[in-house]
Structures are given as structure tokens and as C-alpha cells.
Amino acid sequence: xxxxxxxxxxxxxxxxxxxxxxxxxxxxxxxxxxxxxxxxxxxxxxxxxxxxxxxxxxxxxxxxxxxxxxxxxxxxxxxxxxxxxxxxxxxxxxxxxxxxxxxxxxxxxxxxxxxxxxxxxxxxxxxxxxxxxxxxxxxxxxxxxxxxxxxxxxxxxxxxxxxxxxxxxxxxxxxxxxxxxxxxxxxxxxxxxxxxxxxxxxxxxxxxxxxxxxxxxxxxxxxxxxxxxxxxxxxxxxxxxxxxxxxxxxxxxxxxxxxxxxxxxxxxxxxxxxxxxxxxxxxxxxxxxxxxxxxxxxxxxxxxxxxxxxxxxxxxxxxxxxxxxxxxxxxxxxxxxxxxxxxxxxxxxxxxxxxxxxxxxxxxxxxxxxxxxxxxxxxxxxxxxxxxxxxxxxxxxxxxxxxxxxxxxxxxxxxxxxxxxxxxxxxxxxxxxxxxxxxxxxxxxxxxxxx
Amino acid sequence: xxxxxxxxxxxxxxxxxxxxxxxxxxxxxxxxxxxxxxxxxxxxxxxxxxxxxxxxxxxxxxxxxxxxxxxxxxxxxxxxxxxxxxxxxxxxxxxxxxxxxxxxxxxxxxxxxxxxxxxxxxxxxxxxxxxxxxxxxxxxxxxxxxxxxxxxxxxxxxxxxxxxxxxxxxxxxxxxxxxxxxxxxxxxxxxxxxxxxxxxxxxxxxxxxxxxxxxxxxxxxxxxxxxxxxxxxxxxxxxxxxxxxxxxxxxxxxxxxxxxxxxxxxxxxxxxxxxxxxxxxxxxxxxxxxxxxxxxxxxxxxxxxxxxxxxxxxxxxxxxxxxxxxxxxxxxxxxxxxxxxxxxxxxxxxxxxxxxxxxxxxxxxxxxxxxxxxxxxxxxxxxxxxxxxxxxxxxxxxxxxxxxxxxxxxxxxxxxxxxxxxxxxxxxxxxxxxxxxxxxxxxxxxxxxxx
Numbered sequence: 074x075x076x077x078x079x080x081x082x083x084x085x086x087x088x089x090x091x092x093x094x095x096x097x098x099x100x101x102x103x104x105x106x107x108x109x110x111x112x113x114x115x116x117x118x119x120x121x122x123x124x125x126x127x128x129x130x131x132x133x134x135x136x137x138x139x140x141x142x143x144x145x146x147x148x149x150x151x152x153x154x155x156x157x158x159x160x161x162x163x164x165x166x167x168x169x170x171x172x173x174x175x176x177x178x179x180x181x182x183x184x185x186x187x188x189x190x191x192x193x194x195x196x197x198x199x200x201x202x203x204x205x206x207x208x209x210x211x212x213x214x215x216x217x218x219x220x221x222x223x224x225x226x227x228x229x230x231x232x233x234x235x236x237x238x239x240x241x242x243x244x245x246x247x248x249x250x251x252x253x254x255x256x257x258x259x260x261x262x263x264x265x266x267x268x269x270x271x272x273x274x275x276x277x278x279x280x281x282x283x284x285x286x287x288x289x290x291x292x293x294x295x296x297x298x299x300x301x302x303x304x305x306x307x308x309x310x311x312x313x314x315x316x317x318x319x320x321x322x323x324x325x326x327x328x329x330x331x332x333x334x335x336x337x338x339x340x341x342x343x344x345x346x347x348x349x350x351x352x353x354x355x356x357x358x359x360x361x362x363x364x365x366x367x368x369x370x371x372x373x374x375x376x377x378x379x380x381x382x383x384x385x386x387x388x389x390x391x392x393x394x395x396x397x398x399x400x401x402x403x404x405x406x407x408x409x410x411x412x413x414x415x416x417x418x419x420x421x422x423x424x425x426x427x428x429x430x431x432x433x434x435x436x437x438x439x440x441x442x443x444x445x446x447x448x449x450x451x452x453x454x455x456x457x458x459x460x461x462x463x464x465x466x467x468x469x470x471x472x473x474x475x476x477x478x479x480x481x482x483x484x485x486x487x488x489x490x491x492x493x494x495x496x497x498x499x500x501x502x503x504x505x506x507x508x509x510x511x512x513x514x515x516x517x518x519x520x521x522x523x524x
Numbered sequence: 525x526x527x528x529x530x531x532x533x534x535x536x537x538x539x540x541x542x543x544x545x546x547x548x549x550x551x552x553x554x555x556x557x558x559x560x561x562x563x564x565x566x567x568x569x570x571x572x573x574x575x576x577x578x579x580x581x582x583x584x585x586x587x588x589x590x591x592x593x594x595x596x597x598x599x600x601x602x603x604x605x606x607x608x609x610x611x612x613x614x615x616x617x618x619x620x621x622x623x624x625x626x627x628x629x630x631x632x633x634x635x636x637x638x639x640x641x642x643x644x645x646x647x648x649x650x651x652x653x654x655x656x657x658x659x660x661x662x663x664x665x666x667x668x669x670x671x672x673x674x675x676x677x678x679x680x681x682x683x684x685x686x687x688x689x690x691x692x693x694x695x696x697x698x699x700x701x702x703x704x705x706x707x708x709x710x711x712x713x714x715x716x717x718x719x720x721x722x723x724x725x726x727x728x729x730x731x732x733x734x735x736x737x738x739x740x741x742x743x744x745x746x747x748x749x750x751x752x753x754x755x756x757x758x759x760x761x762x763x764x765x766x767x768x769x770x771x772x773x774x775x776x777x778x779x780x781x782x783x784x785x786x787x788x789x790x791x792x793x794x795x796x797x798x799x800x801x802x803x804x805x806x807x808x809x810x811x812x813x814x815x816x817x818x819x820x821x822x823x824x825x826x827x828x829x830x831x832x833x834x835x836x837x838x839x840x841x842x843x844x845x846x847x848x849x850x851x852x853x854x855x856x857x858x859x860x861x862x863x864x865x866x867x868x869x870x871x872x873x874x875x876x877x878x879x880x881x882x883x884x885x886x887x888x889x890x891x892x893x894x895x896x897x898x899x900x901x902x903x904x905x906x907x908x909x910x911x912x913x914x915x916x917x918x919x920x921x922x923x924x925x926x927x928x929x930x931x932x933x934x935x936x937x938x939x940x941x942x943x944x945x946x947x948x949x950x951x952x953x954x955x956x957x958x959x960x961x962x963x964x965x966x967x968x969x970x971x972x973x974x975x
Contacts, residue, residue: 089876109752109753111752111753112752115752115871115872118870118872119871119872119873119874119877120877121877121880232718235718235719236718236719236720236721238719239719240715240716240719241715241718241719243754244754244756245715246697246756263714263715263718264691264692264696264714265691267683267686267687267692267714268686268687268689268690268691268692269687270687299777300777300778300781301560301562301563301566302560302562303694303695303774305695305697305756305773322756322773322777323754325777326750326751326773326776326777326780329777329780329781329784330751330780330784332784333780333781333783333784333785333787333788334784334866336784336788337784337787337788337791337862337865337866338862338866340788340791340858340862341855341858341859341861341862341863342855342859343859343862343863347863349863349866349867349870349872349873349881350872350877350880350881350884352884353884353887353888353891354891356884356888357887357888357891357892360856360859360888360892361892361895361896363855363859364852364855364856364892364896365896367851367852367855368848368852368896368899368900371847371848371851371852372848372903374847374848374851375844375845375847375848378843378844378847379844379907382840382841382843382844385836385840385843386837386840389833389836389837389843390833391843392829392833392836392840392842392843392846393826393829393830393833394826395843396822396825396826396829396847396850396959397819397822397823397825397826399847400818400822400825401815401818401819401822404792404793404814404815404818405811405815407791407792408792408793408794408811408814410792411788411789411791411792411794412792412794412798412800414788415785415788415789415800416800419569419800420566420570421566421569421570421800421801422570422800423570425540426570426571426572426801429572429801430800430801433801433803433804433807436804436808437804437807437808437811440804440805440808441808441811441812441815444812445812445815445816445819448819449819452823456830508847
């Protein structure tokens, strides 16, 4: 297996050729020996369902577990559900405890129990510790492969102890110093171990001010800590500093990536774990829900227009221009909404400064409202030769942009307080408000002035 | 400085109290000794401009450089522009070369030269190497603090060599093995050094199959490599494997985070480096551009409606229902667009499988189109008591959802080929198409059947 990045693309192309020409033996060899498990996973994720199943069948059982851990949840669940407990046991041998825990959480309970039964006592106990915490907390994210040492030994003893290992756990950048009762009292960074006098005691060299993570901390907060302090790994503790495991940067990177995808995907009502090549039927069902929710809001806007049917019949130019008022409000509102959602996510926005932000957004809404109201009014007057129409649409745009600023600022703050995900529901609610207010202001003013 | 996460919030609250009550001396002490630079930066980013300037003035010059590197580009540029070269030199002492290079790239050239002049020869040469690559490539991202060793020495010599250092560079997880001409030939992971027999030669233990990154590689590809292979650090090389520096995971995490913010922010026409507390005037100017672009597309939709004014005057129910057709198309199109943009970003989508995806999206569009067309038609018939209207809106919705599927799938592929950022322009173009097609199909069919 070569890690040279440029070599992946041609390999995938050759594999595709082999599959298309039916050279299954050759494809099997490439899958099992020519590619890293992470690349096999990538290949599976880039393949439509039918070919994907053929590929999966070609992968040797021992490799399947390795590949599984790199797959998106959607595809993972699909493959997991087709394996029986025996296949699972052999596929998951040698996986890290945190990855294994993630997999097991997607299985029916009876199968999970069978897998647990087949494990060695120590391994099973570790796994059960991880499984006892929700998947999105530090406890669910942690691994139990910690290297612990005692404070009262010398660094020389530590070095000899390490040499007795065949290899150290991946991403080991520090050894954890614990008391006899497994209470965490310090951390010895490997890089400090290497530069210190070997005759010194662990106690004299260890770091006692390291970042420790409570097992119940939410994964987003864990990611924040890793970013703030440029951490590579950090110990996870339970009550009274009892050491439970550690979290490593590679798992944190997955959290950050997942969080970012969640924001983008949920704005379109999609799930971030969704398989790019999910079949049409499943995709249709999932997306229908979001279309249905949006249909309700569209009918609310339609109902507002319906209130003014008489006015539109008299002045059809209103029907021509009304989408402009609604759309400008929607765009301005999303800008405020996006800035606020990001500010909240980054921890910039708190009770103290929301008023400043609201103030700023209202000024921005007023400035851009007046600017674009004048432009739209001028075009409307030129198009329909009607000064009143120009005045009405200008007023409606200013009103709608101010409401958009108000709503775009306060909505995410409110949703956050109600523990509702603003990325998912924020923009639906916002555009409903700007549509309704936009149509109502424009058509309402028109009714007043024309009828 | 304590790293305990729970302690930050009360500290910030106390600092705020000190500022509000005018106890500047106390605030100064807290800023310079009570908080980590990354937390001071966070505090500055969470503060409106006026108070922010007061805070900045309280921070000691030596600390300002440390704080600067953690600030967003927008705020960084603001503070940098207010400092003269002398202040910059003292503020930037002790910064990592990659962070310093990032800062200098935001300064006028004359100031950059002054700062370079004030540096020691070796340090300057390193900085110039980093500055010679664009900021968003591996060369611009790398640091030059590599620890190099020769292949023909024993591990025992390596251990003694390391012990001569007071500390190792941050995030050192491996030593780089080079020839006399600085040609990279291998890597010795620290964790392998620790478990190996000290009498062995570096050559016998080193890893020759490590990931090496060409200096010209784009930062997004670097991030991909780090994620694929769970890397902590990786060497950067120039022509003929000449070692130039190394990239560490903390900088890669920043790239990943920035990339994610870019996607979310640019959908609303915003810049990911934008200061949450940017003043109203600057914010207005920046957002006005996006509103203007959207206004053009809104007028295109209005022009389409204008073509059918006569029909609307006869059947005003059309004006009531037409936003529904446009909005359903917009939502369905964004769903396809979002899935495709993500698929492209993840490398799942390539020439081979676009056809499969287009096919899937068309089926999904047809299924959801028919489902929601029936629902909307039923409501329209019940509302306006007009069977023809029901038939017309049903047909228009099906047509618009099929166009939305086509456009949502092919648009990002096309934009990518034209090297246009699909996150920024994709949804504007898409909603223009679904608005125009939606209004045209609905009002056009109505004109045909009613007039």
C-alpha cells in the first residue's frame, strides 16, 4: 500500500476498468491488497448501489470491518444490517473501541449482545464503558487505549517500560499519570520525556495543568477545546478525576467535518450522513418531508395574497412586482440569519451583545432598504408609468428589510434558547415571515392608496 | 493560566464587569496574565468595535502578536494597519514562521520589507521560503521548524541528540531523515523510536513510505490527505524531494474549519472571514452587492410575470398560486444542488457517475413532483372551485420539479468545470431558473387554457 496521493486516481480508474470488463478476480486483488481501507471506503461511497454491492462482496471479511469504520452512517447501516453476528465478530476484530462502539450503536440490541458475548472480558468491559455514554459526548467519542504511569518512578523506568511494547497506541503524544486508584493527577508529554534528564521522577516533570475532559461534555465543546489549545489528545475523566480514556485529534477532525456538513445539509432539510448515491425511492421519501413543510409556508403566503385579490384585479402590476418585495426581504434576512448562526456557533454572541447586533442589523436593513427601494421604485415608475406604485413598493421594501433584520437577528437567538437547531428551521421560518410581511405590506399599502 | 474549560466564562464575565465599572487597571492585569492569547482573541472577536479598541490598547505589545494570530482576517487587518513597523517587529517576535507569514501577507509591501530587515538572517530566510508560496498551498501553510536526522546514526545517538534540546517543536510526532543535501528519504515516528532497540540504526527503523506533500499542493488537498491517513504532521518537499518544512494538524484543522465556514457563508453572499461585529456602514456596503445581484434575478422573474398580465387580470387566482409553483421548484432544486456540491467536495462525483445521479434526481423530481402536484391541485380546486386551475398548477409543478432536478444536478458540475465556486453562485442561478420556469409554465399553461 502506497500513501502517495497522486497514485490513487489511476488506481481507481484501473479498478473501474476491471469491474466493467468483468475481470472480478483482478478487481478482488486490487481491493484487498492494492488499496488502503480508507480508500476502499471512498470508492464504495463514490459508486451507485448496484456496483457497490458487487464491490462489497469482493472485499475479504477481515478487511470489511476496517472499511466499515470509514463509511458514512447511511451506507454503514445498510451493510451492517446484512451481516449476521458471526460475520460481524470477525469483521470487527482489531477495531478501536470507539469505532467499534459507533458501529454497534447502529445495530439491533440482540446482535450487539451477541457481539459483546464473543469478546474477551477486558475488551468487553472497555467497550461497555464507551457504550454507556451517548454517541455525541466525550464518553462516546473516547478510546480506552491509554498508557498510564505512576508519579513516583523515574523517566528512565518509563523509557524502559515503553520499550517493552511492540508499538504504542496511535496518536500517543503523552502518557497519563495516575494514582493507584486510577485517579488522573498529571500528564507527561512524550516530547518532554525525550528532552528531560532520565534520572528525574515523573512527578517532577509531569504537567499538572493539562486539559481534562469530563465524559459528559458534548462533542462540539470537545472540538472547541482541541481547537483552542491545539491539542493532539486529551484524557477523559469521570467523577473525582477517575481516568476513563482519551480522545484523539483524528476523531475530533471527524466531529468538526460532520458539524460543518450538518450546517450546510440541514439548510436544505437534508441529513449530513446521507449517502450521495442513495436510491431514488429512499431519497424521494426523505426529501418529501421538507417539501411538505415548505408547502405549508407557501400556502400561508398565498393566503395573504388571496386577501388582496380584488386589488390585484384592479392593478395587475402588483402581481408582477410583488415577488421582488418578498425576495429582497428573504435575501437580506438570510444574511443576518447566517451571520448570527455563525456568531452563536463560534461563541461570539451572548446576552450582552445581542442588542448591539440587533441595532447594527436594523441600521444595515434601513440603509440597504432605502438604497434598493429607490432603485426598485425608479424601475417600477419607468416600467408602469405610475408614481404611486413607485412610492408603495419603496415603502414595502424598507418595511420588509427592517422586519428581515429583526427576524434574522432574534430568530436564531430564540431558537437556540428553545434548543431548536437554527440551521434546520431558521431559514424556513425566516422566509415565511419575509414572504408574509412582504406581500402584506405591498398589497396592503396598494389597497389603501388605490381603492 | 489554567486550561480548565469551565473557568473561561466566569473570567470573561469578571473582565466585562471590570471594563464596565471603569476598573481599567484590573482589566489590564486580567488580559495580560489571566487569559491565554487564544482566549483574549476570542474575547476581542466577541466585542463590538468601540470596546474592542479599548481592550486592544490594554494588551501589552509582546502579547499582541500572539493574540493577532488567533484573530479572524477581517479584525487582524484592522489592527495590523494601525501598527507601525517597529510595533509589528516587537509584536511578532516569537511567532511561528507560518503564522508570521500569514500576518505579513496582509500588510503593505513596504512594511513587510521593514519587518524582514529587522530579522535574523536564518529566520528571515525561512520566512522568505514560506512567503514565496501562495497562502492557500502547502508551501504557504508549512512551518520550517523541522527536526532532521541522518540515516546512518543509531537510535541511541538520536535520543542523546534530542536530550540536548530544551524543548521540541510543538506537534513533533516524527523526526525527518535526510541526506547531506537535505533530500528527504524517510521519517522516524517518535513512537517507533521509543519502542525500538537503541542500538539499531535510523536507516533500519525509519519509515520510507510516509506521506510527503509537494509544496505546491492546494490546502484543500492537504486537508484531505490528513483526514485520509489520520496524520499529525507531514513533511513538505520541493523538487527532487528537497525538504522545505512540515505541516501540522492544528493548521489543517483551521483549513477544514475555514472551508466549512466558506460554504455556509457564501450561500448568503458573505465572506467567511467577516467580523461578527463589523460596523454597520462596512456591513451595508458588503451586503448591498449580493442584494443587487439578487434584484437582477428578481426582475427577470418579474419580467416573465409581466408577459402574462392580461391572463392574471382575467384569473386573479393565478397571482395567488404562482409563488407556490416557484417556491416548490426552488426547494427541490436546492436539495439536489446541495447533495451535488457536497458530493463534488467529497470527491464522490466524477464523470462516470454524473449520469446515474442525474437519472436518480429526475426520478426523485418526478415522484415528488407528482405527489405534491396532486396535493396542491386538490387544495386549489377546493379553494377556487376550478378544475382547470387544478390541472394547470399540477402540470406546472411537475415541470418545475423536473427542471429543478436537471439544473440542481448539472449546474454544480458545470460551475466546477468553469472553476466558479458553486457554493457562492449556485443557488442564485438555480432559483432564477426555477422562478422563471415556474412562472412561465404556470402562467403560460393558464394563458393557453383560459384565453
